[in-house]
Amino acid sequence: MDKIEREMFDVLEGYKLNSDWLQKKRFSKKEIISEKLLGENILFVNEGVMHLEVKAEGYFNIFTFIQSGDIIYPLDSLKGQNSRIVVDYPTEVVSINLEYFLNFATMQPKYMEWLSEKIRQNLKKQFL
Secondary structure: OOHHHHHHHHHHHHHOOOHHHEEEEEEOOOOEOOHHHHHHEEEEEEEOEEEEEEEEOOEEEEEEEEEOOOEEOOOHHHOOOOEEEEEOOOEEEEEEEHHHHHHHHOOOHHHHHHHHHHHHHHHHHHHO
């Protein structure tokens, strides 16, 4: 976690009105991240390794790895029976409610820039 991320998480922690809006969560090896958590939150991987599996021809196959410093942005494609995120090593994530973050980031452009850069890095890793 770098300086801007620590600062951003401290500020978001200070302004949250609901305890679910910003949380640290720990996951064990082989645990599958819930659809609810994936669908409503931006997940920042603080420590650990996970992978995204996509179902093809009845079998789940690893599509990409997710590691410390990466984010998981809520996508409809991560819901349902055709994909899942599985923990490979004990992992800690910071879960940020999507709506809370986006509302806050409209007032703090550097946080929106942070999110855009993290998404760009994820796409670059997956498709280049």
